[in-house]
Amino acid sequence: MPILQPIPERLLLGPGPSNAHPSVLEAMSRPLLGHLDPDFIALLDRVKQGLREVFGTANAMTLPISATGSAGMEAALVNLLEPGDPILVGVNGVFGGRMAEVARRAGARVTTVEATWGTPLDANAMAEAIARVRPRVVSFVHAETSTGVCQPVDEISRAARDADAMVVLDCVTSLSGRPVELDAWGIDGAYSGTQKCLSCPPGLSPVSFSERAIEAVKARKTPVQSWYLDLSLLAGYYEGEKRVYHHTAPITATYGLAAGLDRVLEEGLPKRYSRHTEAAERLLAGVEPLGFEPLVEASYRLPMLNALRLPERVRQLGEGPVRARLLEEFGIEVGAGLGPLAGEIWRVGLMGENARPAVVDRLLEALRKVLA
Amino acid sequence: MPILQPIPERLLLGPGPSNAHPSVLEAMSRPLLGHLDPDFIALLDRVKQGLREVFGTANAMTLPISATGSAGMEAALVNLLEPGDPILVGVNGVFGGRMAEVARRAGARVTTVEATWGTPLDANAMAEAIARVRPRVVSFVHAETSTGVCQPVDEISRAARDADAMVVLDCVTSLSGRPVELDAWGIDGAYSGTQKCLSCPPGLSPVSFSERAIEAVKARKTPVQSWYLDLSLLAGYYEGEKRVYHHTAPITATYGLAAGLDRVLEEGLPKRYSRHTEAAERLLAGVEPLGFEPLVEASYRLPMLNALRLPERVRQLGEGPVRARLLEEFGIEVGAGLGPLAGEIWRVGLMGENARPAVVDRLLEALRKVLA
Numbered sequence: 001m002p003i004l005q006p007i008p009e010r011l012l013l014g015p016g017p018s019n020a021h022p023s024v025l026e027a028m029s030r031p032l033l034g035h036l037d038p039d040f041i042a043l044l045d046r047v048k049q050g051l052r053e054v055f056g057t058a059n060a061m062t063l064p065i066s067a068t069g070s071a072g073m074e075a076a077l078v079n080l081l082e083p084g085d086p087i088l089v090g091v092n093g094v095f096g097g098r099m100a101e102v103a104r105r106a107g108a109r110v111t112t113v114e115a116t117w118g119t120p121l122d123a124n125a126m127a128e129a130i131a132r133v134r135p136r137v138v139s140f141v142h143a144e145t146s147t148g149v150c151q152p153v154d155e156i157s158r159a160a161r162d163a164d165a166m167v168v169l170d171c172v173t174s175l176s177g178r179p180v181e182l183d184a185w186g187i188d189g190a191y192s193g194t195q196k197c198l199s200c201p202p203g204l205s206p207v208s209f210s211e212r213a214i215e216a217v218k219a220r221k222t223p224v225q226s227w228y229l230d231l232s233l234l235a236g237y238y239e240g241e242k243r244v245y246h247h248t249a250p251i252t253a254t255y256g257l258a259a260g261l262d263r264v265l266e267e268g269l270p271k272r273y274s275r276h277t278e279a280a281e282r283l284l285a286g287v288e289p290l291g292f293e294p295l296v297e298a299s300y301r302l303p304m305l306n307a308l309r310l311p312e313r314v315r316q317l318g319e320g321p322v323r324a325r326l327l328e329e330f331g332i333e334v335g336a337g338l339g340p341l342a343g344e345i346w347r348v349g350l351m352g353e354n355a356r357p358a359v360v361d362r363l364l365e366a367l368r369k370v371l372a
Numbered sequence: 373m374p375i376l377q378p379i380p381e382r383l384l385l386g387p388g389p390s391n392a393h394p395s396v397l398e399a400m401s402r403p404l405l406g407h408l409d410p411d412f413i414a415l416l417d418r419v420k421q422g423l424r425e426v427f428g429t430a431n432a433m434t435l436p437i438s439a440t441g442s443a444g445m446e447a448a449l450v451n452l453l454e455p456g457d458p459i460l461v462g463v464n465g466v467f468g469g470r471m472a473e474v475a476r477r478a479g480a481r482v483t484t485v486e487a488t489w490g491t492p493l494d495a496n497a498m499a500e501a502i503a504r505v506r507p508r509v510v511s512f513v514h515a516e517t518s519t520g521v522c523q524p525v526d527e528i529s530r531a532a533r534d535a536d537a538m539v540v541l542d543c544v545t546s547l548s549g550r551p552v553e554l555d556a557w558g559i560d561g562a563y564s565g566t567q568k569c570l571s572c573p574p575g576l577s578p579v580s581f582s583e584r585a586i587e588a589v590k591a592r593k594t595p596v597q598s599w600y601l602d603l604s605l606l607a608g609y610y611e612g613e614k615r616v617y618h619h620t621a622p623i624t625a626t627y628g629l630a631a632g633l634d635r636v637l638e639e640g641l642p643k644r645y646s647r648h649t650e651a652a653e654r655l656l657a658g659v660e661p662l663g664f665e666p667l668v669e670a671s672y673r674l675p676m677l678n679a680l681r682l683p684e685r686v687r688q689l690g691e692g693p694v695r696a697r698l699l700e701e702f703g704i705e706v707g708a709g710l711g712p713l714a715g716e717i718w719r720v721g722l723m724g725e726n727a728r729p730a731v732v733d734r735l736l737e738a739l740r741k742v743l744a
Binding site: 001002003004005007008009010012014016017018019020025026027028029030031032033034035037038039042043046047049050066067068069070071074098101102104105106193195201202203223224225226227228245246247248249250251252253255256258259261262265327333338 | 373374375376377379380381382384386388389390391392397398399400401402403404405406407409411414415418419421422438439440441442443446470473474476477478565567573574575595596597598599600617618619620621622623624625627628630631633634637699705710
């Protein structure tokens with residue numbers, strides 16, 4: 001039996017990957033260029049510029065890391081932290097917890113400020129901890145994919161900068177679905193993934209680092225523990241007049257990201273943000289009669305990742321079996337809850353190309369049938 | 373101007389990427405599945421089995437790491453080494469040197485045995501150093517992409533195992549172009565890339581770890597410094613009955629690897645190895661009249677990466693300008709020399725799909741015109 005078998009069509013309404021735009025998939029079938037080919041370097045430079053636009057930044061060091069979003073998280077933390085450095089991490093879901101773990105493995109002294117899953121971090125609690133810990137880095141998640149919470153950034157970031165700490169922000173799920181404004185917010189290190197609102201396959205992690213962050217990396221006393229993610233080495237390939245081989249960049253994935261960014265910039269960010277908001281409103285209005293309730297209070301709710309408390313009917317049928325029926329009979333994937341929210345919620349992603357009324361309606365119709 | 377511009381057709385005869393098989397590119401344009409979709413998990417399991425065949429191993433822990441070959445190197449070393457562990461690294465080119473650097477960043481005590489670039493490591497010198505250093509890990513490169521040297525593996529591996537050391541082998545350029553026999557050779561950790569003889573785009577790093585290596589990882593006293601590359605965490609997603617989310621696997625790249633492995637296994641490994649050998653013979657016979665001379669002695673020469681000393685005519689015209697003409701006028705990429713071999717050699721890759729007489733002849737014809 002061949003390894004590659006026919007791939008079924010799926011509507012991907014989980015926490016990511018979302019469905020890729022057809023032009024992205026077409027781009028990924030184009031012939032390969034070498035990673036030092038002038039045409040590829042020029043493409044990479046345009047991709048970097050497109051990423052600056054969606055990140056809301058002028059940061060020179062804005063590029064796609066050659067791995068998935070979790071490696072982008074690791075890149076941000078291992079470059080900005082040296083062994084023994086204090087870091088304050090806000091934890092209100094899986095990905096804040098992951099940040100703390102990655103920082104520990106980088107030898108940092110980790111302090112966490114926790115908030116109940118489904119609620120945002122308390123800016124006052126973060127500010128108090130910043131004053132107490134005097135961290136080198138403050139890190140938290142903009143869009144918590146495990147809970148659907150959108151974290152207000154400004155106040156925490158200001159407190160961090162007032163204490164001369166660098167700020168690392170997880171933008172994996174927010175990028176191009178909710179406003180991300182790295183420069184206005186004063187963010188020093190940010191990372192995302194391609195498989196959420198950018199509607200590209202997973203495989204690359206867009207990252208961006210401020211001048212201040214780059215200076216801190218240059219002033220390190222110890223080498224970055226990861227050779228693969230060392231920003232000083234990456235700069236030799238991604239920046240400057242003469243590009244030096246570091247690793248072999250994922251050519252095809254870069255084509256896909258280029259096409260994805262073209263779709264985002266053609267549409268325009270404000271329109272794209274509104275489209276996400278409207279799709280979420282349509283979803284919530286449609287699932288309410290079925291008994292689903294949003295986990296997150298309206299003012300902190302993410303539009304592209306809807307955490308929905310399960311109604312009695314789903315619990316009766318079993319949430320796993322219902323998700324399996326949606327997948328098998330209707331070709332629709334929705335996401336399960338993680339950690340303390342496993343069995344309590346579903347995570348319904350309306351990301352990028354999928355943030356559209358027709359997509360919402362297709363899910364609602366399937367849900368009505370499955371729960372009838 | 374759109375970010376994605378028309379992609380020129382290139383014949384990629386450098387050190388990789390090589391051209392992807394059309395069926396690989398077609399596979400990469402297929403619709404996405406979720407990373408926990410039963411159809412994707414089944415595909416991943418078949419990919420793992422295909423990788424076992426090309427690696428010559430029954431190792432359960434054989435999988436594609438979600439990043440490029442250099443991350444595979446990092447995965448092998450950071451999992452098998454703890455801070456303070458002694459490692460012996462054979463260095464006869466860029467990639468041996470990179471191994472030593474990655475090991476240093478993992479806190480290991482690194483001893484190197486060096487050999488002149490273009491020659492293999494001396495098995496006796498390695499055995500003597502193993503006896504002296506008593507390393508936890510012995511690592512070296514099977515196919516040095518920077519020099520075109522094929523390293524005999526057996527003798528060094530035996531010396532390492534006799535001293536109870538684990539053996540890490542870089543198979544980036546050799547896999548599916550030269551026999552790789554991890555189990556017969558007694559290798560504990562191996563890594564490769566998809567963009568060489570497998571004729572897939574860059575983006576994944578096939579790796580394989582022995583039972584002994586997995587036991588060593590389980591017995592670690594310290595956590596693996598990289599969360600992204602931690603084999604114990606990766607095992608939760610890549611192995612077992614119930615798969616647990618770790619990171620989002622690169623779905624599309626996995627489709628491509630599946631198609632690439634199908635082409636390899638359809639052809640059969642022995643035939644594929646012969647095809648590489650024959651293509652290299654044709655190349656060497658064709659470039660000799662033009663004054664190119666192989667850098668490496670015949671018995672250690674790699675067929676898929678031909679290091680060629682430059683003739684006077686190329687030096688007169690300038691090796692950079694000649695490569696640029698090959699690229700611009702003939703659409704053919706060949707690789708420059710690295711390190712001490714910069715300006716001294718070209719690296720002509722005949723990898724995977726490109727190890728064919730017609731490809732060799734196209735290069736020879738272009739060379740004759742450019743050097744006329």
